Amino acid sequence: DGGITQSPKYLFRKEGQNVTLSCEQNLNHDAMYWYRQDPGQGLRLIYYSQIVNDFQKGDIAEGYSVSREKKESFPLTVTSAQKNPTAFYLCASRVNTGELFFGEGSRLTVL
Amino acid sequence: AQSVAQPEDQVNVAEGNPLTVKCTYSVSGNPYLFWYVQYPNRGLQFLLKYITGDNLVKGSYGFEAEFNKSQTSFHLKKPSALVSDSALYFCAVRDLGTSGTYKYIFGTGTRLKVLA
Numbered sequence: 001d002g003g004i005t006q007s008p009k010y011l012f013r014k015e016g017q018n019v020t021l022s023c024e025q026n027l028n029h030d031a032m033y034w035y036r037q038d039p040g041q042g043l044r045l046i047y048y049s050q051i052v053n054d055f056q057k058g059d060i061a062e063g064y065s066v067s068r069e070k071k072e073s074f075p076l077t078v079t080s081a082q083k084n085p086t087a088f089y090l091c092a093s094r095v096n097t098g099e100l101f102f103g104e105g106s107r108l109t110v111l
Numbered sequence: 112a113q114s115v116a117q118p119e120d121q122v123n124v125a126e127g128n129p130l131t132v133k134c135t136y137s138v139s140g141n142p143y144l145f146w147y148v149q150y151p152n153r154g155l156q157f158l159l160k161y162i163t164g165d166n167l168v169k170g171s172y173g174f175e176a177e178f179n180k181s182q183t184s185f186h187l188k189k190p191s192a193l194v195s196d197s198a199l200y201f202c203a204v205r206d207l208g209t210s211g212t213y214k215y216i217f218g219t220g221t222r223l224k225v226l227a
Contacts, residue, residue, distance in 0.1 A: 031213070040220075041219060044217075045214055045215070045216070048212060053144075056214075105153065
């Protein structure tokens with residue numbers, strides 16, 4: 001079945017470490033997105049990408065980086081520059097009919 | 112820039128009663144509006160969308176939404192609530208970002224509790 005796979009589902013990190021969250025889709029969708037979810041703040045856009053080797057900053061890109069070397073993959077790196085990285089991270093791709101299709105999320109906790 | 116607002120953090124409704132989850136929007140041009148549902152520790156699931164056409168949009172699991180241009184609202188509704196409808200609901204609007212790529216702006220979410 002087609003879908004989006006995010007891994008790991010749970011991740012613990014020490015302060016000062018970079019971590020990379022994986023997002024892989026087999027839906028053949030062009031556009032992909034990363035959101036951060038915090039309680040009471042909804043979803044906030046980190047980065048998005050329409051095509052391979054091209055991506056744009058969202059509203060809260062500081063402290064994050066992405067790459068889009070393959071259509072299927074859009075990994076997110078949370079760097080040590082991100083001041084408060086503990087959150088639930090959601091990856092999504094855009095369906096041809098206009099809505100987003102989401103992965104199951106990755107929960108990052110900084111110890 | 113486009114935006115959506117969900118004025119209620121939480122909505123409580125008795126099982127079997129109708130439910131409404133509110134969303135208002137601020138857009139330039141014609142809005143593309145969406146509703147999603149999220150269960151605990153899961154991703155978001157698409158419920159329905161408004162692009163053009165009929166103001167009453169029907170979606171998954173018996174949900175519908177009414178687009179009201181004069182009131183700039185897109186409220187989510189269901190005639191008879193189920194306990195299993197208890198979840199977090201998000202309204203979203205599509206915006207045009209840089210490089211001509213669409214981006215999606217989400218509201219802060221409304222927690223729906225259906226009481227047995």
